[in-house]
Amino acid sequence: MISVKVKSIMDIADIFGCHEQVISLPEGSRLSSLLDVLEKKYGQPFSAIRDKIYMRKEENNSRKINLFLNGRNIIFLDGLETQLNDGDEVFFLSPVGGG
Template sequence: MGIKERYIEHKSLGSLVQQRPSFGNSNFLKHRYRINLFKAESNRFKSVLDVKIMNIKVRYFTTLRELVGTREDGLELMEGSNLAELLETISIKYGTTAFTYLHVTESGIIDPSIKFLINGVGAQSLCGLETELKDGDVVAIIPPIGGG
């Protein structure tokens, strides 16, 4: 699960669904979802909709909240997705502005002062970016707060 390539056999289609995160020279956590439907018959196409979806609530704090323009967001991910895939979904929705703020490097390293809480538990104490999410999870993204 997670950063390594995952292949899921979709039995009703007889096709291969590939999820492959890329940490190359492009945007952080860029995903490519490829569904090979060439074997699927037209009457079986609707079975693609059988993929289970989970709802994740994301809470943004401090300056990050101002950048994305909302306090809370409800996002849909495929069942079995992890924190890295959630961040990629946020990147697609809000562009690279949020990730520039999070100081994400091309190698996929996030500023260690950024805290991710999953249902109130720090992601660092779980599996980091590879922490698998479950339906109904609440993820809080807390950038550092400075003052003087």
């Protein structure tokens, strides 16, 4: 098994009930497997989130949820097919503005 740290903020942290948690997955899991586990754990509220994830550069999508693996946006990786490793960190960035 591998352990992946999952970070989130705002509406997604509200669904998870925390802004940081560790999820265990079988060796060789991909990002899509992590989303499956989260969907099973949190049900419909997470399914709605899953539909809003920005997955490919080609998508014309200005404000979806950005997903980062070890700090890098998954659109620069293999999207949901990206392989996960033990100790990886995944961050769900809800639409935010300001600064």
